[in-house]
Amino acid sequence: MILRCLLAALVLGGCVQSGTSTDDPARQSASWSWALPFYFPTPKVPSDNPMSEAKFQLGRALFYEVRLSGNGQQSCASCHEQGKAFTDGRAVATGSTGEHTPRNAQNLANVAWHSTYTWANPALVTLERQMEVPLFAEHPVEMGVNDQNKATVLARFQADRDYVQRFAEVFPGEPIGFSQIIKAIATFQRGLISAASKYDQYLQGKAALSAAELRGKDLFFGEQAECFHCHGSFNFNDQVVHAGSGLAEALFHNTGLYNIDGKGGFPEPNRGLFELSGVPRDMGMFRAPSLRNVALTAPYMHDGSIATLEEALDFYAAGGREIKTGPHRGDGRLNPFKSDLIVRIQLNEQDKANIVAFLKTLTDEKFINDQRFADPRRSK
Amino acid sequence: MRLYAILACLILSACNSSGDSATATPISPQPDQAVAVQFALKAGGQTAECNTTLPALGSRATSAKLRDARLYVHDIKLINALGQEVPLALTQNALQYLNVAMLDFENTTGNCVGSSALNQQVTGTAPSGQYVGLSFKVGVPDTAKDAAGKEVILNHSDTMAVPSPLDNMALGWSWQAGRRFVQLELNPDVPAVNGKTVNWFFHLGATGCKADAVNANLFSCSNPNILPLRFASFDVAKQRVVLDLASLLQGVDLSQDAGGAMGCMSGPTDPECAQIFNNLDLNLNESAAGKKDAGLPKGDGSFSKVFKVELK
Numbered sequence: 001m002i003l004r005c006l007l008a009a010l011v012l013g014g015c016v017q018s019g020t021s022t023d024d025p026a027r028q029s030a031s032w033s034w035a036l037p038f039y040f041p042t043p044k045v046p047s048d049n050p051m052s053e054a055k056f057q058l059g060r061a062l063f064y065e066v067r068l069s070g071n072g073q074q075s076c077a078s079c080h081e082q083g084k085a086f087t088d089g090r091a092v093a094t095g096s097t098g099e100h101t102p103r104n105a106q107n108l109a110n111v112a113w114h115s116t117y118t119w120a121n122p123a124l125v126t127l128e129r130q131m132e133v134p135l136f137a138e139h140p141v142e143m144g145v146n147d148q149n150k151a152t153v154l155a156r157f158q159a160d161r162d163y164v165q166r167f168a169e170v171f172p173g174e175p176i177g178f179s180q181i182i183k184a185i186a187t188f189q190r191g192l193i194s195a196a197s198k199y200d201q202y203l204q205g206k207a208a209l210s211a212a213e214l215r216g217k218d219l220f221f222g223e224q225a226e227c228f229h230c231h232g233s234f235n236f237n238d239q240v241v242h243a244g245s246g247l248a249e250a251l252f253h254n255t256g257l258y259n260i261d262g263k264g265g266f267p268e269p270n271r272g273l274f275e276l277s278g279v280p281r282d283m284g285m286f287r288a289p290s291l292r293n294v295a296l297t298a299p300y301m302h303d304g305s306i307a308t309l310e311e312a313l314d315f316y317a318a319g320g321r322e323i324k325t326g327p328h329r330g331d332g333r334l335n336p337f338k339s340d341l342i343v344r345i346q347l348n349e350q351d352k353a354n355i356v357a358f359l360k361t362l363t364d365e366k367f368i369n370d371q372r373f374a375d376p377r378r379s380k
Numbered sequence: 381m382r383l384y385a386i387l388a389c390l391i392l393s394a395c396n397s398s399g400d401s402a403t404a405t406p407i408s409p410q411p412d413q414a415v416a417v418q419f420a421l422k423a424g425g426q427t428a429e430c431n432t433t434l435p436a437l438g439s440r441a442t443s444a445k446l447r448d449a450r451l452y453v454h455d456i457k458l459i460n461a462l463g464q465e466v467p468l469a470l471t472q473n474a475l476q477y478l479n480v481a482m483l484d485f486e487n488t489t490g491n492c493v494g495s496s497a498l499n500q501q502v503t504g505t506a507p508s509g510q511y512v513g514l515s516f517k518v519g520v521p522d523t524a525k526d527a528a529g530k531e532v533i534l535n536h537s538d539t540m541a542v543p544s545p546l547d548n549m550a551l552g553w554s555w556q557a558g559r560r561f562v563q564l565e566l567n568p569d570v571p572a573v574n575g576k577t578v579n580w581f582f583h584l585g586a587t588g589c590k591a592d593a594v595n596a597n598l599f600s601c602s603n604p605n606i607l608p609l610r611f612a613s614f615d616v617a618k619q620r621v622v623l624d625l626a627s628l629l630q631g632v633d634l635s636q637d638a639g640g641a642m643g644c645m646s647g648p649t650d651p652e653c654a655q656i657f658n659n660l661d662l663n664l665n666e667s668a669a670g671k672k673d674a675g676l677p678k679g680d681g682s683f684s685k686v687f688k689v690e691l692k
Contacts, residue, residue: 121555129538269641276588278603278649278665
């Protein structure tokens with residue numbers, strides 16, 4: 001019991017200090033109410049984009065809207081499918097014109113609390129700014145909106161009576177523009193809350209974990225498996241921002257996935273923060289993703305190069321990955337920029353199976369089946 | 381009643397004169413003069429246009445066609461005979477906002493992909509006087525003051541929420557939440573790869589950008605990559621500034637890519653960037669460990685090999 005309390009304290013540490021609680025007035029307003037368990041802090045919402053139900057619903061429609069892409073072929077949901085916790089099941093994503101992104105599409109559960117977005121980019125700290133990348137980027141093209149087609153794309157919405165009415169309601173006196181579209185989709189994304197997994201029910205005293213799951217949990221949060229260092233928050237990552245946050249340095253880690261040159265090199269263009277900074281110590285540094293719904297978000301890692309949870313466990317147990325053949329040959333375990341938190345750890349087959357069993361308790365069936373998050377044109 | 385009015389007038393005028401003592405002795409104000417600074421894009425001796433073939437560029441003398449050629453400049457100043465730099469107040473229009481202007485050397489003919497209009501000049505007004513030189517910077521500043529003196533966020537502003545020309549999406553750089561300062565794109569005359577024409581890019585922009593931990597609208601960049609230019613001798617009436625592609629690409633092999641992005645997208649370890657930044661007198665990385673001069677110019681831009689002055 002004492003152990004359980006200690007563990008709970010570890011998990012809840014972030015929010016205990018946050019100064020937010022269930023009766024925080026920020027949790028409710030006339031147009032929005034955050035329905036969160038007590039161990040979830042209140043999200044930080046940009047002051048120029050307050051939450052409202054109408055905006056959430058408009059954003060939901062736009063999230064599933066293929067007319068938002070330049071060629072009308074792709075929506076946000078094309079790479080972020082609800083049934084896969086808003087990932088796409090592929091190693092790397094494919095844009096509207098067939099180009100591949102270099103990285104794995106990320107899950108969107110609880111994105112409201114991330115302090116930076118995408119796999120490794122300290123320039124992107126709001127969902128609003130992040131969204132400009134998939135919408136407008138050219139290298140590679142994702143949604144493919146550009147100077148030539150932007151008026152055409154907007155005209156699709158400006159000519160749609162239903163959208164005109166809904167935009168007018170949500171953004172009175174404003175035109176239908178990309179700023180408004182982005183704000184609405186960001187609002188929908190902030191509302192994508194996963195807090196009803198078996199583990200959440202366990203934390204709330206509504207469900208019991210099996211012996212294997214409990215053992216996996218203890219390993220996960222213990223010094224033997226060390227998972228919690230980077231995945232220890234309520235959101236199972238280590239980049240958390242919320243309404244009560246003070247200054248926090250965004251953390252990025254090299255986990256020893258590659259070492260293609262014996263000097264710690266990762267393959268281009270997936271060298272993490274190094275791609276932006278060129279600073280040697282930034283080589284291979286990526287954001288630790290949230291592990292909520294992780295059983296649904298395979299394949300894993302920034303480039304989708306690990307297929308299963310079991311393989312991911314083997315990778316961490318080995319303290320990195322040795323690739324013996326091919327262009328990415330090299331011993332990542334010896335990567336000089338590897339995080340000190342990634343060391344060879346003693347995990348037997350049962351340990352690994354138990355940790356996987358625990359990770360599966362983070363699957364939130366309510367989240368992936370919730371009609372509120374589904375395509376409004378298809379939902380019941 | 382009348383007395384009151386006279387007294388009030390006296391008091392008011394006294395206040396007026398004391399409050400405005402600087403203008404009490406009127407000097408006939410010098411009328412501002414309209415100034416247009418002309419720019420040109422060339423490849424060696426040849427004017428670089430969309431529908432012509434550019435000859436012999438780079439280390440392998442690769443011929444190429446222009447695909448895109450746009451850049452932002454700011455802080456345009458005229459230098460007087462005393463060496464003082466006098467800001468050119470830019471005419472505010474679709475190509476100029478606050479102290480930033482977009483130059484556009486492509487017109488969608490040939491292989492070009494941008495907009496149909498060219499813009500090869502920066503226009504504005506300067507106090508009347510004799511000017512002998514010119515300075516400006518390539519790039520978009522973090523901020524500039526508007527007419528009311530209020531600081532306006534520029535480079536890291538949202539492309540959708542700012543006036544033209546900063547709303548140009550082709551020059552938006554969403555992954556750095558900023559702008560491409562220079563977008564020069566070529567189709568080198570090399571065999572197509574998988575049936576696709578080879579595109580070669582030079583994108584200059586601030587890199588290593590980080591959003592502020594408190595204010596998500598503020599950014600700092602480890603490599604600002606703003607390029608100053610200074611011409612001590614420049615006759616705005618008779619001369620123009622030339623961006624010479626042959627000098628920019630000197631020593632760069634356009635026939636193949638040595639690594640990193642195809643061409644150079646300001647990547648700190650991209651081999652093409654090393655050569656191009658050297659040609660621009662811009663530090664791609666720190667000149668020595670701990671110098672903190674990555675992305676800073678090596679000088680004040682007086683000796684540019686890439687930007688030159690010539691007769692119009």
